[in-house]
Amino acid sequence: MVHSPKATKSLAVAHDVLDEAIGVVQECMARGGGADISAALSQQINIKLKGDCPTALRAVIDRHSWTGVQFKVSPNLNALLEDLFKARNDSGAKENTPPNKRRRSDEKDKADTGGAKSTPLDTSMRSAKETPEDMALVTEIPWFSLDDIDVGKRLGAGKFGAVYVARERRTGFIFALKVLDKAQLIKHRVEHQLRREIEIQSHCRHVNILRLYSFFHDEKRVYLMLEMAPGGELYGLLQSRGVFSEARSAWYFKQMVEAIQYCHTKHIIHRDIKPENILIGLQDTLKIADFGWAVHAPSSRRETFCGTLDYLPPEMVQSKKYRSHVDIWGLGVLLYEFLVGKPPFEDTDEKGTYRKIKNSTPDFPPQITTEAKDLINRLLNKNPDKRLTLADVLAHPWVALNCGGANAQRLQRHYGGIV
Numbered sequence: 377m378v379h380s381p382k383a384t385k386s387l388a389v390a391h392d393v394l395d396e397a398i399g400v401v402q403e404c405m406a407r408g409g410g411a412d413i414s415a416a417l418s419q420q421i422n423i424k425l426k427g428d429c430p431t432a433l434r435a436v437i438d439r440h441s442w443t444g445v446q447f448k449v450s451p452n453l454n455a456l457l458e459d460l461f462k463a464r465n466d467s468g469a470k471e472n473t474p475p476n477k478r479r480r481s482d483e484k485d486k487a488d489t490g491g492a493k494s495t496p497l498d499t500s501m502r503s504a505k506e507t508p509e510d511m512a513l514v515t516e517i518p519w520f521s522l523d524d525i526d527v528g529k530r531l532g533a534g535k536f537g538a539v540y541v542a543r544e545r546r547t548g549f550i551f552a553l554k555v556l557d558k559a560q561l562i563k564h565r566v567e568h569q570l571r572r573e574i575e576i577q578s579h580c581r582h583v584n585i586l587r588l589y590s591f592f593h594d595e596k597r598v599y600l601m602l603e604m605a606p607g608g609e610l611y612g613l614l615q616s617r618g619v620f621s622e623a624r625s626a627w628y629f630k631q632m633v634e635a636i637q638y639c640h641t642k643h644i645i646h647r648d649i650k651p652e653n654i655l656i657g658l659q660d661t662l663k664i665a666d667f668g669w670a671v672h673a674p675s676s677r678r679e680t681f682c683g684t685l686d687y688l689p690p691e692m693v694q695s696k697k698y699r700s701h702v703d704i705w706g707l708g709v710l711l712y713e714f715l716v717g718k719p720p721f722e723d724t725d726e727k728g729t730y731r732k733i734k735n736s737t738p739d740f741p742p743q744i745t746t747e748a749k750d751l752i753n754r755l756l757n758k759n760p761d762k763r764l765t766l767a768d769v770l771a772h773p774w775v776a777l778n779c780g781g782a783n784a785q786r787l788q789r790h791y792g793g794i795v
Contacts, residue, residue, distance in 0.1 A: 395573070396437075396439075397433055397460050402558040403428065404642055408495070408758050417786055425775050426531060427578050431591050432463045433460075433463065435463065436456070436459045436460055436463050437456075439459065440452075440455070440459070448656035449794070452661065453658070454583075454658065454659050454661065454794055455794070457777075458583075462603075464668020464782060466490070479550055505655065508561075518574060520544070520590055520592050520599075520601065521592055521595070521597070524544055524545055524546070525542050525543065525544060525545065525553065526543045526545060527542050527553060528540060528541040528542060528543070529541050531552060534606075535562055535564075536556045536557055536560045536564075536566075537554065537555045537556040537557050537597070538554075538555055539552050539553065539554045539555070539602075540552070540555065541604070542552075542601070544776030550604060551589060551601050551602060551603065551604060552601075552602040552603065552604050552605070553599060553600070553601060553602070554599070554602055555597050555598075555599055556570070556597060556598040556599075556600070557596065557597060557598060558593070558595075558596055558598060559596070561598070566668075569668055570598065570668075572590065572667075572670070572671070573666075573667045573668050573670065574600070575589050575672075576644055576670050576672055577667040577670075578590070578591070578670075579642075579669075580635075580638070580642070580644075581640070582635055582638040583661060583794055584631045584632065584634055584635035584638075584661065584662055584663060584664060585635050585639075585663060585664050586602060586603050586655060586657070586663040586664065586665040587602065587603035587765065588600060588601070588602055588603075588604060589601040589603070602656070602665075603657065603663070604650045604658065605655035605657045605658075605663055605665065606656075606657070606658065607655065607656025607657065607660060608631050608655065608656060609651065609652055609654070609655060609656075610651045610652075610654040610655065610656055610662060611650075611651035612651045613656065614651050614713070614714065614717070617715075619714070619716060619717040620714045620715065621714060622715065622744075622748060622774075622777055622778065623746060623787060623790075623791075624714075624784075624787075624790075624791055625711060625714035625748075626774065626775055626779050626787075627779060627787040627788075627791045627793065628662055628714060628791070629707070629710070629711050629714065629774055630770065630777070630779045631661070631662045631793055632649065632662065632664065632707060632710065632768070633766055633769050633775075634779070635662075635664050635701050635709060635717050636649070636664075636707060637766040637767075637770075638662050639670075640700050640703070640766065642672075643673060644670055644671070644672065644673075645671050645699070645700045645702065645703060646664070646667070646669070646675055646701070646703050646706070647669040647671065647702060647706075648666065648668065648669040648670075648687070648706075649664075649687060649703060649706035649709075649710055650684050650685055650686075650687050650706070650710065650713075651710070651713065652666075652773070653665055653666035654778065656682045656728070656792075658767075659792050659793070659794075660791060660793060661792055661793045661794060662793065673699075673791060680788070685726060685729055686709065686719035686721060686722055687699070687705075687706050687709045687710075687719065688730075688733060689702045689706070689733070689760070690705075690733050690734050690758050691760055693730050693733050693734055694734065698760065699760070700762055701760035701761070704755055704760075704763045704764065704765075704766065704769075705755065705756060705760070705763065707720075707755055708752050708755025708756040708763075708771070711748075711751070711752055711755065712738055712752050712756075712774075715744055715748060716740070716741060716744070720732075720738035720739075720752075720756065721736060721738075727784075734758075736772050737753070737756075738752060738753065738756060740752075745774070746772050747774035747777070750765075750772075750774070751769070751774045753776070754772075755769070
């Protein structure tokens with residue numbers, strides 16, 4: 377399809393306006409609420425556009441009770457943002473990765489500026505095409521440098537580096553910048569694991585998976601540009617509460633099941649589901665955040681022994697080949713930990729935990745309902761082929777009862793997330 381110059385200009389204006397609107401909503405979300413969204417959008421429409429609101433933006437804001445001057449009620453920012461992204465993509469704009477510096481991952485640098493750039497992490501880290509089972513997801517990687525970014529407050533630190541709040545200078549796009557020390561990565565021999573994590577996570581598009589927008593590196597560090605998750609680790613919330621109620625557990629569990637279901641449709645096995653790897657995002661939406669042990673495996677069984685001790689499935693403990701059923705086991709352990717406050721096969725030493733994983737069944741406190749026990753037992757079947765499918769998990773009476781119908785709206789009000 378060929379656009380006239382006038383139509384092309386109109387499309388460009390629409391794209392820019394939608395980008396501006398997305399930026400306005402993201403800034404409001406970063407500040408923790410939508411009280412000022414009406415004034416901010418109104419200023420954008422009436423001042424930046426001189427009253428000329430593109431059809432694509434008008435259609436979105438009208439759906440969220442825009443009166444022409446303001447919103448009747450403060451809009452649901454997650455829903456508004458999702459609609460803006462969709463309108464932007466439908467109108468021909470590129471996907472919402474911070475703005476338009478984009479090239480193929482196998483394209484060589486045309487100039488060496490001497491700064492941080494998004495070339496492959498290391499010459500030892502081979503092209504995705506050489507390991508198609510693990511790496512077949514990558515086709516393009518957007519790129520940036522530190523010159524494009526304002527780095528702010530430190531949000532936390534880990535084994536290989538720290539995380540900071542950051543802003544892309546041209547657009548005002550706010551994100552989390554994870555800074556990793558190359559020397560530590562090399563010392564612990566996790567370069568390949570990091571590369572795989574980047575290539576898998578950067579291509580995941582699900583509301584319950586933390587977005588990895590881009591990465592780049594310089595001589596000493598690797599920089600990951602990640603979606604903000606202001607609520608921190610779910611593990612911290614679980615530790616502070618001891619256990620979650622069945623209603624909260626069901627709501628959180630359903631979000632994780634849907635995220636893993638999405639992964640499996642993309643032939644991704646996560647292999648390390650646990651509360652420490654789940655973050656609490658904007659409006660308390662849960663986000664799977666760590667893909668360090670994930671693998672893209674469309675055609676073969678896996679043999680790698682990996683993950684976290686208390687969450688290991690029996691087939692892995694017994695050194696058998698496995699498929700995506702390991703994630704269903706992991707979800708069963710996760711649900712048990714939500715309800716009981718500890719993993720089901722915990723023991724005083726490693727051998728004891730292995731023995732329980734292979735031979736024991738979970739013990740339940742008396743307050744756990746029959747339906748919850750039934751679901752957990754069916755997820756933790758020692759035979760991987762007899763575990764519930766994820767579709768069956770979502771249809772299970774315990775999930776349906778807690779998360780269906782009017783309960784979904786009630787749980788969203790109490791615990792956040794998206795219905």
